[in-house]
Amino acid sequence: MSLSxxxxxxxxxxxxxxGELVPxxxxxxxxxxxxxxxxxxxxxxxxxxxxxxxxxxxxxxMKLESVIKRYPGGELxxxxxxxxxxxxxKLSRTFKTKMYPGGDITLFDEESLLIPSPPLYDLFAExxxxxxxxxxxxxxxxxxxxxxxxxxxxxxxxxxxxxADKKEKFLSTQxxxxxxxxxxxxxxxxxxxxx
Numbered sequence: 001m002s003l004s005x006x007x008x009x010x011x012x013x014x015x016x017x018x019g020e021l022v023p024x025x026x027x028x029x030x031x032x033x034x035x036x037x038x039x040x041x042x043x044x045x046x047x048x049x050x051x052x053x054x055x056x057x058x059x060x061x062m063k064l065e066s067v068i069k070r071y072p073g074g075e076l077x078x079x080x081x082x083x084x085x086x087x088x089x090k091l092s093r094t095f096k097t098k099m100y101p102g103g104d105i106t107l108f109d110e111e112s113l114l115i116p117s118p119p120l121y122d123l124f125a126e127x128x129x130x131x132x133x134x135x136x137x138x139x140x141x142x143x144x145x146x147x148x149x150x151x152x153x154x155x156x157x158x159x160x161x162x163x164a165d166k167k168e169k170f171l172s173t174q175x176x177x178x179x180x181x182x183x184x185x186x187x188x189x190x191x192x193x194x195x
Contacts, residue, residue: 008034008043008095009088009103011050015156016060016082018143022047024159025069026076028154035076037098038064046103047080048088051153057088057160061107084108085160116143120168124148127175130182142167143155149174 010031026035029118038045047172048059061084069077080120086105116124125144146159151174159170 005107006095006102006104006160008037008045008098009048009059009101010034010045011048011091011101011151012060013049014047014060015049015051015054015058015153015160016047016062016080017146017151017156017160018060018082018084018139020082020143021065022062022080022145022193024078024080026078029074030101033098034077034100035064035078037153044083046086046088046105047082047147048091048103049157051157053154053157058157058160059086059088059103059105060084061086061105106182112118114143116140116142116171117168120145120172123172123175123179127179127182130179142171144170145175151180 014022022055026032034045037043042064044061044063044137047062048057060082062080063083065079065081067078085108089104089106089107092102092104094100105116121140124140128148146156149171151159155174159167184192
């Protein structure tokens with residue numbers, strides 16, 4: 001862990017993974033204020049994973065990517081992107097003089113853990129080819145692989161809280177399962193004929 005700081009906070013039952021794009025509908029006045037600040041001052045904010053399973057107090061550092069729609073009442077449809085993960089040390093009801101919450105966080109320092117081993121890389125390439133996805137990164141990191149697998153909340157938390165070796169094993173198991181499902185679907189296409 002490294003780099004402690006205080007940032008605006010948006011508690012949600014979401015745990016975005018670095019590189020993931022997340023659509024949000026903003027309607028509460030305090031979060032409209034947060035997004036106005038994010039848009040004007042290009043600040044990052046945290047999505048604190050507000051769930052009972054979050055014993056590690058994890059959250060995701062987010063950046064505003066784009067505003068999709070503005071409504072007459074000030075509501076917004078936006079896209080945000082996760083840039084990093086953090087542990088929250090303290091959540092405050094307000095951030096400085098703002099209406100929205102704030103939090104003291106420590107960012108994860110995981111750059112050295114992100115490169116997949118050759119076996120995982122090859123397995124993921126096979127998975128992408130089986131899904132007929134050819135327009136993708138030539139180099140993958142562990143988070144990009146996890147994002148492609150569309151993990152549910154429980155699996156995301158398990159992945160994020162695992163050490164590097166367990167992250168690899170977890171992703172490998174997930175890919176093998178999804179490959180098995182894809183292959184079974186292909187077999188069923190050969191068995192059933194539409195008339």
